[in-house]
Amino acid sequence: MNAAADGGRTAGAGAGGGFIELDRVEKVFAVRRRTGLLRSERREVRAVDALSFTVARGEMVGYIGPNGAGKSTTVKMLTGILTPSGGRLRVAGIDPARERTRLAQRIGVVFGQRTTLWWDLPLIDSYRLMHRMYRIPRARYRENLDRCVELLELGDLLDVPVRQLSLGQRMRGDIAAALLHDPEVLYLDEPTIGLDVVSKARVREFLRDLNAERGTTVLLTTHDLQDIEQVCSRVMVIDHGRLVYDGPLAGLHEAGGSERVLVVDLERELPPIEAPPARVVRVEGPRQWLAFPAAQSAAPLVARIAAEHPLVDLSVREPDIEAVIARMYAATAPVTPP
Ligand SMILES: Nc1ncnc2c1ncn2[C@@H]1O[C@H](COP(=O)(O)OP(=O)(O)OP(=O)(O)O)[C@@H](O)[C@H]1O
Known part of the structure; x- marks a missing residue:
């Protein structure tokens, strides 16, 4: 670390x-x-x-x-x-x-x-x-x-x-x-x-x-x-x-392998988008959720999806700090001071 x-x-x-x-x-x-009533520690x-x-x-x-x-x-x-x-x-x-x-x-x-x-x-x-x-x-x-x-x-x-x-x-x-x-x-x-x-x-x-x-x-x-x-x-x-x-x-x-999520609204219901290393983690009608490594920029992924699919809207969801830290702990042991 x-x-x-x-x-x-x-x-x-x-x-x-x-x-x-x-x-x-x-x-x-x-x-x-x-x-207790009269006691404290x-x-x-x-x-x-x-x-x-x-x-x-x-x-x-x-x-x-x-x-x-x-x-x-x-x-x-x-x-x-x-x-x-x-x-x-x-x-x-x-x-x-x-x-x-x-x-x-x-x-x-x-x-x-x-x-x-x-x-x-x-x-x-x-x-x-x-x-x-x-x-x-x-x-x-x-x-x-x-x-x-x-x-x-x-x-x-x-x-x-x-x-x-x-x-x-x-x-x-x-x-x-x-x-x-x-x-x-x-x-x-x-x-x-x-x-x-x-x-x-x-x-x-x-x-x-x-x-x-x-x-x-x-x-x-x-x-x-x-x-x-x-x-x-x-x-x-x-x-x-x-x-x-x-x-x-x-x-x-x-360190924690954390991910961001790109939420994509398409013009209509379509099969899950293929855009590795991003992967579809949820589909609801014309809306799809794609997880991708948080350390990477969303721009190339957005450009690729926009070029290949009928895109209406999109947004990026950040991982929250607690989740990132929890994953960091899971991946590596925390530093113990001397
Ligand atoms: N005046 C105080 N007396 C006793 N304990 C305290 C006092 N101030 C902070 N603490 C304790 O010290 C620890 C660190 O608190 P601190 O407020 O610095 O955390 P923080 O990282 O700023 O948290 P948050 O994100 O919730 O604001 C906590 O366990 C808190 O309960």
């Missing part, structure tokens, strides 16, 4: 070391569980376990894993909200837990399921408050705001109270808020959750542009593998607090 074998320590490291560096980082929570939850990886400046990395794997705990340690129980962690050379305020000037955070905006205020008032809170120089604030308003198409929304925005509009508003102070690194936690296809595409395109123009380092937590495919060149998989894969997304699909 390639780079994870050395704890991901070398992957993506820049000449002068990584921009984000974790060396055997741990986070243990003490939890109390009630065992103390238990430890190892949310992050000897986690080591390096992210170079300007990298866009997906950070995925099943529920409870330790993703949020990692991001909270990277922002200084939580202090590690052990190990060494640095972001831009700063120890987040010790210098949280100084680090805040250099990082941006977006939580898909929570907003950092003031609910009852028009969007622009939240930005004005952040301008003061972060003490952003006026010219820089204006420049960043203008750019975000243009690229995220916020012009008509600036005077709308946040509670009246749709989920997609609010998410674009939150992304702009995280970028007003020009952070060098952006942590995004489920930035496309609940968004429609067009809004998702807009957010992904914006992140790619941001990275190309400013070299912003991006760490993206998501359950949507298309976010990773379209934004990140590298993906890290965490499970039970440990890094179990670090490399390209295609490699993750290969």
Whole structure:
């Protein structure tokens, strides 16, 4: 399982070391569980376990894993909200837990399921408050705001109270808020959750542009593998607090032999389509489902089917992250840290 074998320590490291560096980082929570009327038992939850990886400046990395794997705990340690129980962690050379305020000037955070905006205020008032809170120089604030308003198409929304925005509009508003102070690194936690296809595409395109123009380092937590495919060149998989894969997304699909499904609507009922290595896994009237290796592009398969069959419509279904990870486990034993 390639780079994870050395704890991901070398992957993506820049000449002068990584921009984000974790060396055997741990986070243990003490939890109390009630065992009787007056009795409770103390238990430890190892949310992050000897986690080591390096992210170079300007990298866009997906950070995925099943529920409870330790993703949020990692991001909270990277922002200084939580202090590690052990190990060494640095972001831009700063120890987040010790210098949280100084680090805040250099990082941006977006939580898909929570907003950092003031609910009852028009969007622009939240930005004005952040301008003061972060003490952003006026010219820089204006420049960043203008750019975000243009690229995220916020012009008509600036005077709308946040509670009246749709989920997609609010998410674009939150992304702009995280970028007003020009952070060098952006942590995004489920930035496309609940968004429609067009809004998702807009957010992904914006992140790619941001990275190309400013070299912003991006760490993206998501359950949507298309976010990773379209934004990140590298993906890290965490499970039970440990890094179990670090490399390209295609490699993750290969490790588990995962498949995508092409759903094809034909003009009429026809015999199962023959287009190896894709294979028909289901037929319902004029609709057919073809499974094909997820590491391969769908384009040649689509072109071939379109050329040989009376095609009306088609769509591609991605494998879900839990299934990919489960298959990866089935195919190879997870890395056990030394
Ligand atoms: N404050 C806390 N106190 C006790 N246990 C915690 C605390 N925060 C997280 N945990 C536990 O640590 C483990 C990792 O949780 P974490 O929220 O980091 O997972 P996650 O990968 O972000 O999951 P999800 O995808 O569901 O958000 C879980 O077992 C969780 O119950």
